[in-house]
Amino acid sequence: MTKRLQQSKVQAYFKRNRIEIEDHVVSSNYEEVEPVVTSLQVSTPLTSDSCTTISTPSLNTTHIQSPIVTVNDLSKNGEKPRQPSIIFPKNEAGRHFSTHWYAQFSWIEYSKKLDAIFCQPCRLFGGSTAEATFSTKGLCDWRKLGDKCRKHDSSVCHMAAVETQKVWAIHQIIGTVDKQLDPNFRNEKFIDDNRKHLMTVLDIITFCAKQDIPLRGDDESDQSLNKGNFLEILELLGNMIAM
Secondary structure (H helix, E strand, O other), rough: OOOHHHHHHHHHHHHHHHHHHHHHHHHHHOOOOOOOHHOOOOOOOHHHHHOOOOOOOOHHHHHHHHHOOOOOOOOOOOOOHHHHHOOOOOOOOOOOOOOOHHHHHEEEEEEEOOOEEEEEEHHHHOHHOOOHHHHOOOOOOOOOOOHHHHHOOOOOHHHHHHHHHHHHHHHHHHHHHHHHHHHHHEEEEEEHHHHHHHHHHHHHHHHHHHHHOOOOOOOOOOEEEEEEEHHHHHHHHHHHHHH
C-alpha cells in the first residue's frame, strides 16, 4: 500500500511538470509569433491627411492637391475668349472684376459660373507647365489684378502657350507640314483652283452669249474705264470673292 502511494505521488509529480513544460512551450511559441503579428499592424491611424504620405501606384497626390476644374462656359479651340459684359458680382471684400481688363489683356476670359478669369492660351495649350491659377483653377482674387496679369503675361509658360496656339491656328488654315510637303497634295490643290477659275471664265462667256453682248471692249488696257464686258465682269467677280 505504501509502495503504491509512492508511485502515484511520483506519477503526479511528473504529470504536473509535463503540463508546466507544455505551457511554457506554448507560451514561448506565442511570444515568437507575436512580433510577426504586430509588425503587420498599422502603427498610426489613417486620417484624411495620410493620402499625402502613402505611396501607391493607383494614387496620384498631384491631382488631389490641385484638381482640374472643368468649366463649360469658356471657349473652345478656334473660338475667341469668352469676355461677357455683365454686372460682375462682388466678393466678401467688396471687389469685383471689370471689363476694362479685356482691352489690356486680350487672352483673359471670364467664367460666370466660377466668377473667375482664365488665360485662354494656357488653358487650351499650356499643358502640364501652365500656371494652375490661370489654366485650371481660375483667378478670383481681384486684389492687385493688374500686377498678377502682367506677371503672367511675361511668363515663359504663357508665351509658349501663345506660340503653340498660333501654330495650331495656322495648321487649321494651310494644313499640316506633311501635307504641305506632299507633292500630290500640292498638285491636287493647284488643279482644283485652276478648275474653279476656268469654270468662272466659261460662266462669263456663256452669260455674254445669252445676253448677246460682245466680250471685247474698245480699250482693254489697265488705265481704261471700260475694258469690255468680259474683263469688267471678271474683275467684278474677283473683287466679290476677295471680300
